Amino acid sequence: MRHRIAAIALIGVLAWLLPYGLDSYAIHVANVILIFAILAIGLGLCMGVGGQVNLAQVAFFGVGAYTTAILTTRAGLGFWTSALLAIAAVVAIGLVVGTPALRVQSHYLGIVTLGLALAFTNWVTNATVSGGAEGISGIPAPTLPGIDLSDEYLYYYLELVVFAVALGFGLFVVRTGLGRRMRAMRDDALAASALGAEVPMLRMVAFVLASVYGGLGGVLYAGLIRYVAPESFGIANMFLLLGMVIIGGRQSLIGCVAGAVGLSLVRETLVDHPTIAQIGYGAVVVLVVVFAPTGLAGLPARLRDAITRRRGRQGTAAQLRPFQPYAEAAPAGGDDPVLRVDTVSMQFRGLKALDAVSLTVAAGEIRGVVGPNGSGKTTLFNVISGLYRPTRGRVEFRGRDLTGRAPYRMGRAGMSRTFQNLRLFGDLTVEENLLVALDRSGTAQSWRYLLRPISVLRRDRELHRQAREVLDRYGLTEFAGLAPTALPYGIQRRVEIARAVATSPTLLLLDEPAAGLNGEEVRQLSEIVRSIRAGGITVIIIEHNMGLVMSLCERVTVLAGGRVIAEGTPAEVAASPAVVEAYLGDSMSVDDLPDLSQEASR
Numbered sequence: 295m296r297h298r299i300a301a302i303a304l305i306g307v308l309a310w311l312l313p314y315g316l317d318s319y320a321i322h323v324a325n326v327i328l329i330f331a332i333l334a335i336g337l338g339l340c341m342g343v344g345g346q347v348n349l350a351q352v353a354f355f356g357v358g359a360y361t362t363a364i365l366t367t368r369a370g371l372g373f374w375t376s377a378l379l380a381i382a383a384v385v386a387i388g389l390v391v392g393t394p395a396l397r398v399q400s401h402y403l404g405i406v407t408l409g410l411a412l413a414f415t416n417w418v419t420n421a422t423v424s425g426g427a428e429g430i431s432g433i434p435a436p437t438l439p440g441i442d443l444s445d446e447y448l449y450y451y452l453e454l455v456v457f458a459v460a461l462g463f464g465l466f467v468v469r470t471g472l473g474r475r476m477r478a479m480r481d482d483a484l485a486a487s488a489l490g491a492e493v494p495m496l497r498m499v500a501f502v503l504a505s506v507y508g509g510l511g512g513v514l515y516a517g518l519i520r521y522v523a524p525e526s527f528g529i530a531n532m533f534l535l536l537g538m539v540i541i542g543g544r545q546s547l548i549g550c551v552a553g554a555v556g557l558s559l560v561r562e563t564l565v566d567h568p569t570i571a572q573i574g575y576g577a578v579v580v581l582v583v584v585f586a587p588t589g590l591a592g593l594p595a596r597l598r599d600a601i602t603r604r605r606g607r608q609g610t611a612a613q614l615r616p617f618q619p620y621a622e623a624a625p626a627g628g629d630d631p632v633l634r635v636d637t638v639s640m641q642f643r644g645l646k647a648l649d650a651v652s653l654t655v656a657a658g659e660i661r662g663v664v665g666p667n668g669s670g671k672t673t674l675f676n677v678i679s680g681l682y683r684p685t686r687g688r689v690e691f692r693g694r695d696l697t698g699r700a701p702y703r704m705g706r707a708g709m710s711r712t713f714q715n716l717r718l719f720g721d722l723t724v725e726e727n728l729l730v731a732l733d734r735s736g737t738a739q740s741w742r743y744l745l746r747p748i749s750v751l752r753r754d755r756e757l758h759r760q761a762r763e764v765l766d767r768y769g770l771t772e773f774a775g776l777a778p779t780a781l782p783y784g785i786q787r788r789v790e791i792a793r794a795v796a797t798s799p800t801l802l803l804l805d806e807p808a809a810g811l812n813g814e815e816v817r818q819l820s821e822i823v824r825s826i827r828a829g830g831i832t833v834i835i836i837e838h839n840m841g842l843v844m845s846l847c848e849r850v851t852v853l854a855g856g857r858v859i860a861e862g863t864p865a866e867v868a869a870s871p872a873v874v875e876a877y878l879g880d881s882m883s884v885d886d887l888p889d890l891s892q893e894a895s896r
């Protein structure tokens with residue numbers, strides 16, 4: 295920490311002293327670089343941190359610059375008033391550009407945002423108010439009492455302060471709850487949503503952040519150059535900006551800044567050879583995407599990961615500790631059923647995956663859901679947790695009809711789940727995976743980042759304390775700082791359960807939690823699930839491991855061909871002719887049958 299503060303102080307002093315060593319042309323270049331660095335941070339937040347492809351950053355830049363130009367020259371407003379209105383305008387545009395992200399993602403989103411950026415350049419080239427192709431000149435220099443900001447040396451200090459605040463704020467977002475949820479969304483939107491992260495809102499936040507940084511860059515640009523024209527906000531600059539972020543490292547804001555500085559300097563060097571420069575940027579971007587997808591800033595982390603993985607293969611020093619049981623608590627939800635699934639059907643084109651399935655789960659129960667492969671068990675979980683809207687029927691959770699609500703709403707209502715094929719956030723550490731689950735603050739509370747940063751920091755410290763408790767309880771403390779994907783499968787399964795329980799749910803859905811576990815791990819799993827229930831959480835568990843189901847569950851629901859064919863105690867279900875027949879029809883599971891009756895009679 296002390297080293298870090300010393301390094302930041304040193305960089306600050308060097309940046310402050312920089313103008314003393316620069317001639318008037320070089321200081322102009324430095325001023326332009328700072329603007330590009332601010333734009334790159336915004337793009338990094340949206341694309342790198344939030345995973346939202348945004349090819350409209352240059353349009354945000356343009357809206358900021360043009361609004362300032364129009365308001366100062368045409369409406370006669372002061373520079374700072376115009377600047378504030380420009381930021382407001384660009385946030386409004388950010389919300390518009392972000393709206394398609396609610397429906398489309400990845401390259402489709404790229405095409406839509408690029409289309410909107412092109413529409414912007416088209417408009418400014420043709421509109422009278424924006425001065426057409428000639429643009430707008432005569433923008434007044436901003437004024438500050440006693441400081442002549444038309445002097446580029448002094449303007450540098452204005453930009454430096456704005457840049458430092460912008461970078462500091464960006465890092466603050468990335469390293470606390472909001473940024474963690476954005477990174478989780480980038481990694482796996484579905485898993486983030488199941489943990490209660492409001493994905494649609496987070497996508498909008500990503501675009502609003504990008505637009506604010508774009509707007510700031512635009513305002514500073516208008517004040518620096520005092521002339522705006524369409525070509526500054528065109529496609530060539532968008533790709534330059536994209537190159538900066540990709541080469542520097544889109545997931546690291548410092549990387550984005552380094553990319554902006556590096557590529558701007560290269561551009562200056564190659565200013566007389568624009569064609570070579572364009573081909574060069576393209577080639578470098580392709581090379582980086584192929585060989586170092588996390589950019590230059592990501593290289594140290596990749597190296598560290600590779601070493602950890604290697605050590606993991608040879609056996610890391612980190613050890614799994616025993617699980618510490620929860621204190622007993624009355625089941626949340628009272629006497630009423632926690633979950634009521636009422637005649638739910640789910641049709642996929644010609645296939646009826648669920649056919650009028652009904653089940654009621656009482657508070658404090660551990661319910662087993664079994665059935666041959668393809669009988670609809672996971673589909674049932676997907677319907678209950680809001681991933682699918684059922685074709686027919688109702689899902690009532692704690693007395694409220696929540697049929698077809700978005701997964702994050704289910705998550706926030708008190709439902710949590712694990713996935714058959716593990717969906718841990720691979721780019722987050724084990725501790726960060728837990729922190730995403732522990733953080734129940736709504737995205738609508740993001741204004742706190744601006745107005746109450748100290749309370750955000752305090753809350754984050756409290757979340758870290760809770761995360762350490764969860765790590766300790768699940769015996770995972772020594773894995774806290776590791777990437778979950780580097781861990782043995784059994785430990786990953788335990789992390790996923792710890793993460794699901796960290797949301798403090800009323801109902802926990804476990805989808806084949808014993809898959810891939812060895813005998814001892816299954817025994818530990820059984821102990822953990824029992825303790826979770828004793829701690830007051832109702833559990834529904836899908837399992838193929840009949841031993842586990844029979845020993846753990848009070849009641850079992852059996853599905854076959856999307857229908858409930860039996861329900862009752864393990865002994866009743868095992869004795870049901872319909873169940874025997876269903877399992878005989880499933881060649882994979884015939885061997886389970888002797889097991890089934892033996893386990894049930896224990």
Ligand SMILES: Nc1ncnc2c1ncn2[C@@H]1O[C@H](COP(=O)(O)OP(=O)(O)OP(=O)(O)O)[C@@H](O)[C@H]1O
Pocket residue numbers: 642645647665666667668669670671672673674714
């Ligand atoms: N999104 C989807 N689109 C089309 N068909 C689907 C979809 N999801 C599931 N299905 C189909 O629905 C049926 C039930 O699948 P589901 O995954 O729910 O079964 P399961 O009982 O969980 O099986 P397993 O034990 O193998 O995990 C299968 O035939 C499957 O192919």
